[in-house]
Amino acid sequence: MKKIHLLYIASALLLTGLTSCEDLLTEEPNSKYDRDRYFDSEEKAEMAVMGIYGSLSDFNHYGWYEMAAPASDDTYYTARTQSDNQVHDIAHYQLNSTNTWIESIWKLKYEGIDRANLTIDGISGMMGYSDNTRLKALEAEARFLRAFLAFDLVKGWGDVPFKTAYSSSYESAFGERVDRETIYDEIITDLTFAKNNLDWATASSTPERVTQGAARALLMRVYLQRAGYSLHSNGQLERPDDSKRKQYFDAVIKEWEAFEDKGYHDFYDGGYEALFKSFSQGVLNTKESLWEIAFYHSQGRRNGGAWGIYNGPQVAEPTGISASEANQYMGRANGFFIVVPEWRNFFEEKDKRRDIAICTYRYTWNGTIKEHVKEERSAGSWYVGKWRREWMPKDSWNKNINYADVNYCPLRYADVVLMAAEAYNETGTDRQKAWNLLNSVRTRSEATSITEANYEEMMSARKKTHNLTFIDDSTPEGKFRTALYWERGLELAFEGQRKYDLIRWGVLGKALKLFGEVSSVNQKENKPYPAYRNFIEGKHELFPIPLKEIQSNPKLNGMNNNGY
Secondary structure, three states: OOOOHHHHHHHHHHHOOOHHHHHOOOOHHHHHHHHHHHOOOOHHHHHHHHHHHHHHHOOOHHHOHHHHHHOOOOOOOEEEOOOOOOHHHHHHOOOOOOHHHHHHHHHHHHHHHHHHHHHHHHHHHHOOOOOOHHHHHHHHHHHHHHHHHHHHHHHHOOOOOOOOOOOOOOHHHOOOOOHHHHHHHHHHHHHHHHHHHHOOOOOOOOOOOOHHHHHHHHHHHHHHHHHHEEEOOOEEOOOOOOHHHHHHHHHHHHHHHEEEEEEEOOOOOOHHHHHHHHHHHHHHHOOOOOEOOOOOOOOOOOOOOOOOOOOOOOEEEEEEEEEEEHOOOOEEEOEEEEEEHHHHHHOOOOOOOHHHHEEEEEEEOOOOOOEEEEOOOOOOOEEEEEOOOHHHHHHHOOOOOOOOOOOEEEEHHHHHHHHHHHHHHHOOOHHHHHHHHHHHHHHOOOOOOOOOOOOHHHHHHHHHHHOOOOOOOHHHHHHHHHHHHHHHHHHHHHOOHHHHHHHOOHHHHHHHHHHHHHHHHHHHHOOOOOHHOOOOOOOOOOOOOHHHHHHOHHHOOOOOOOOO
């Protein structure tokens, strides 16, 4: 299935005159009038929902800036170490409250939430709402998107201002911090509504719109994150008590059982390599892709996304040729993100994921023969490889050399399988099923299955160089936790989940130290992967609240997150 250019729909929303987040910061009578006048048909309700999707598809949100939020972890880092008050400071844990990207990401998440609040309020107040399944499905999409953005806020900043009513006046836009447990309750309420009012995906649906599977998958992720460690205002990493944790793990299993009962979602038919090539090629699938954030850029315009441009192998810009000739070549890719090279050895040679996740080459430009030339790179210069210029359709190469049409998939089936496996292990109810689920992911990539019987043999090489002393593998559950630590890295690296996995497991600082100290790249004097030296436990598990927000919102009492 080829892309339906969702962003065109979202752009059309702006032409209809729907009140924006900024417009809402006016006197309440005008805001209320705009809302009531706008939500008078199913078509306009749908356009309002498209406006929320559009806030996520902003280049400065999930198109590019959000790429920096989950880096660095134990798998990758940015190629430059100089302070820039942007991406490199985020990735190397040198950021402060004036970081311009953090400020933009913060603002965009609240803008999206306010659009969702307005849309949910508007749809639920429409005539005939109670008996209209389409309106309820549209509200369910809006609730999912609000939950997704709220979850981003909790993961990134912990306790934050949060409300589910739209900002109808300047004064009401400001709020005090809300305990994350209260926000989690709201997120779960929204996702429960979403899963109960959305249909499951089918072969004819599009992953650019959320379905029941996406809602259930995000619920699983929320429960796992809530069950784990998070940084609190006292500077301590804390997690719920064992009884609460079990409730959350049981809830994960319940959602997984719904996937099993439905039976539609599965691994991509063409395999792991074909899956990631399909993202770059603009081919949509609903079997493994539970939801994709859509990106599309039009000729000559500054829009679209940067997946495969800034986090893919480097491609030199063609020079010394005419504009018409340039359209025959790949265009430019900057290759800002570099893989911690030791990870390549953690894959078995036959594992199909290795050469997709890690790209060992770049393309230089030979102006004499007017060709791109593939150049192999040494360890320490390898790129994130899951999205690549060379895989993109030729008609997208030079519409604008800084942008691409590659969707970002924040929720896919393989992640759901591994989340279910983790829950089964943590509850102890069916550890064999946990291993079976984990190995189904490995089987898809043609890797050797791991069992308790061959565990020591499979882990022996890694223990010599990267012994995970922070995970006790002397017990059956500990062996599985160790295997899962590696498997989630092998399967999901660079997709935005790894850093938050390490935080909820309470090991981010320890993992950075282990990998940073032994990595070959840090044997150089300039240490291009400095996260392990800069990371401060009890501080860097969260971002700073932007200084402008601290200064403008009196209800924050001038207090930032711990350490900032």
